[in-house]
Each structure stands twice: as C-alpha cells, then as structure tokens.
Amino acid sequence: xxxxxxxxxxxxxxxxxxxxxxxxxxxxxxxxxxxxxxxxxxxxxxxxxxxxxxxxxxxxxxxxxxxxxxxxxxxxxxxxxxxxxxxxxxxxxxxxxxxxxxxxxxxxxxxxxxxxxxxxxxxxxxxxxxxxxxxxxxxxxxxxxxxxxxxxxxxxxxxxxxxxxxxxxxxxxxxxxxxxxxxxxxxxxxxxxxxxxxxxxxxxxxxxxxxxxxxxxxxxxxxxxxxxxxxxxxxxxxxxxxxxxxxxxxxxxxxxxxxxxxxxxxxxxxxxxxxxxxxxxxxxxxxxxxxxxxxxxxxxxxxxxxxxxxxxxxxxxxxxxxxxxxxxxxxxxxxxxxxx
Ligand code: ADE
Ligand code: ZN
Numbered sequence: 001x002x003x004x005x006x007x008x009x010x011x012x013x014x015x016x017x018x019x020x021x022x023x024x025x026x027x028x029x030x031x032x033x034x035x036x037x038x039x040x041x042x043x044x045x046x047x048x049x050x051x052x053x054x055x056x057x058x059x060x061x062x063x064x065x066x067x068x069x070x071x072x073x074x075x076x077x078x079x080x081x082x083x084x085x086x087x088x089x090x091x092x093x094x095x096x097x098x099x100x101x102x103x104x105x106x107x108x109x110x111x112x113x114x115x116x117x118x119x120x121x122x123x124x125x126x127x128x129x130x131x132x133x134x135x136x137x138x139x140x141x142x143x144x145x146x147x148x149x150x151x152x153x154x155x156x157x158x159x160x161x162x163x164x165x166x167x168x169x170x171x172x173x174x175x176x177x178x179x180x181x182x183x184x185x186x187x188x189x190x191x192x193x194x195x196x197x198x199x200x201x202x203x204x205x206x207x208x209x210x211x212x213x214x215x216x217x218x219x220x221x222x223x224x225x226x227x228x229x230x231x232x233x234x235x236x237x238x239x240x241x242x243x244x245x246x247x248x249x250x251x252x253x254x255x256x257x258x259x260x261x262x263x264x265x266x267x268x269x270x271x272x273x274x275x276x277x278x279x280x281x282x283x284x285x286x287x288x289x290x291x292x293x294x295x296x297x298x299x300x301x302x303x304x305x306x307x308x309x310x311x312x313x314x315x316x317x318x319x320x321x322x323x324x325x326x327x328x329x330x331x332x333x334x335x336x337x338x339x340x
Contacts, residue, residue, distance in 0.1 A: 014304040015293050019332045021314030022087065022095040022289045024222055024245035024278025026171070027076075027118070027135075028067050028103070030083045032283035036066060039075050051284060056203050056254040060173060062284065067103055073113035080118045084125030084133065086282075090290040093339055094328055096319060098136045098169060098197070098222075102143065102151055111154070115163060122164075129338050134319065136197050138169035139185065142176035148185035156192035166319035169197030171222065174204045179211035186216045195219040195319045201226035201244075203256050206233050218242060220317055222280075225251060227273065228264030234271040243274035243317035248295055249287035250280035260299050276314040308332065 033051055040047040050066060053059040070076065087095055099118070105111050122133050137158070139151035152168045159165040168189035170182055186196050200212035202223035209227045212218040213236065224244035227233045237244065246265050251257040257264075268275050277296070282288045287295070293310075296302050315328040327339050 020092045022092050023276050027097050027099045029281025030283045059254045073117045076114050077117040077121050080121035084130050087131040092131050095133045098138050134164045134166040136167040136169045138171045140172040141170050142173045145181040148182050152185040152189040167195035167197045171199040179215040206230035225264050228267040234273050238272040245276045245278045247278045247280035249285045253285045
C-alpha cells in the first residue's frame, strides 16, 4: 500500500501527488500546436498543419518546421514560461531541459537574447515556487564535428557566465556521423566541468550505445533502448551506473518501437540498468511525464512504489551536485512539492 493510503497501483491520486523528476525534455519539443498558433497569430502568420510525421526521419523534419516559426527571442520566454507551468501542474520539481542553441543562431537570432528570455521565464517560475530547471546544450549530430565543438564551447562559456548549463549533448540523426567525430567536442565539454549527454540507441543499434559509452564517455544516455538487445552492454551500463532516459511514447510515435508491449523498459529494469522516464517532445507527441507514468502503470501494472523508485532514479542520475540531489531525494520521499 502506498504512503498516502491508496490501494490501487493505477491510483491517479498517488501519481498526481508524487514529486517528479524529468530528465529528457527538449525545450523546442515542448512547443505544441496551441502555443505555436498563439505565437503565429500574434504576427498574423497561419501555422498550417505542420506537425504531421510517420517515422523518425519525418519527425525531425516536422521539428525543423515548427522551430523555424520561433523567430523572435521573446518567443522563447513564452515557450519556457508555458513549459514551467506545465511542469508545475504535473508536480515536476526538477527538470533537465535540452536546448539546441545553434538551430536558432543559424537562423540569425541573437543567442544572448534568446538565453536571457529563457532565463527570465525560469527565474520567474522558480520565484513562484515552481520547478528548478537546468539546461543541457546540445548540438545536431548531422551538422558535424565543427558545429559540435562550437556548441561545446558555448555551453562552457555560458556555464561560466552563470547560465544553469549542466551538460553538453548531442541529438538529431543518430546514424549520420560516427561517434569519433564528436570526441573532441565531448572532451572539451568534460574539461569545462560539463556532463556528457548522448542520444544513442534510439533508432540505432547497441553499437551506438557502446560508442556513446566508450568513445564519448556519456554520463547519461537519451533513449538507449537498443541496449536491451545486448546482455554485455546492459551489464556495463549497470556496472558504470550510466542511466538511460526512456521515453516510451516518443519511441512509439517515431516508430522506434512498434507496440508499447514490445518496449524494452521492463527488460532494462530486470537487468538492473539504471532507467529514468522522460517525455522527449511533449508538444509533438502529446504526452507529458505524468502521461508517460500513467502509460507505464497501465501497461506493466507498476505499483506506486515502483513509480516512486523511478522518480528517485531521476534524482540520483540527475546532473545536480550531491547536496541538491540529496534534497531532491528527500523531497520525493516526503512528497514535498518544492526541493527546498
Ligand atoms: N531532438 C528532439 N527530439 C529528438 C529525438 N527523439 N531524437 C533525437 N533528437 C531529437
Ligand atoms: Zn530527445
């Protein structure tokens, strides 16, 4: 029985009251049709029907179409503000949000202004007792080695300037570039005190996860679900305590996984691989963290304790410093809605 006295494993009350941790969420991917329509109507633009996609490649195209409509640094204030409200509604107390600065710089937006707008929204939300949000700057894999180094430098200098950047990462088309090409950027980031976040094993195979570990020194991996096909790799992840941030709805919508019953999350857990739960791009997939939890509870009949353990795994594998991690763990145990 759960500590709020509820009996049903699928108890919605337990889930909604549980403090949550979300470690795999793209800032740009939180822009859903409603927010985009609002942004476009302010400048008299019809957004059109641009969210459609049938597989991972088409998803990346839709992502680009949506992002191109964010043309004013102030749009990012609205995006981050809306995100913080949605996180607070779900009881998310801590999130690590992936942000891809070069997409916007290449379109001529002033990086400092965009970051200022995001930080304003994050600071206002924190002042209201909302979630604490750290940033992971990521590069686009298909843009190559040079862009990766540039992004790692930007992450390092913004961190130095006080922006809450905790990690450097890579997303985009996992199959487009060998990991070797990204080694220099990840080494630079590591030397600057940043953690290393790698999207791998989402549409690629176990080799992609091995490379993330061995070549790039990943501290945590986005998706990594292909690891479930390789027992030695699962042992390695468990031994090194490198977590996989799993996003089941994302995997279904991009067709990385055919049916939820085939999702390897239970196999990973059974093999002691550290796993956290994320929503990836809720604006595109229509599923936020609480929906992901509900999906897992429905599919695998998770108990409230299992859900709570997963949120604690999020705290443990976050890129927060040790004392903040401890506070976050206590906040989950005591069911407090703020970290302090
Ligand atoms: N960027 C946004 N969502 C992504 C995903 N699921 N995989 C790789 N890059 C992404
Ligand atoms: Zn992602």
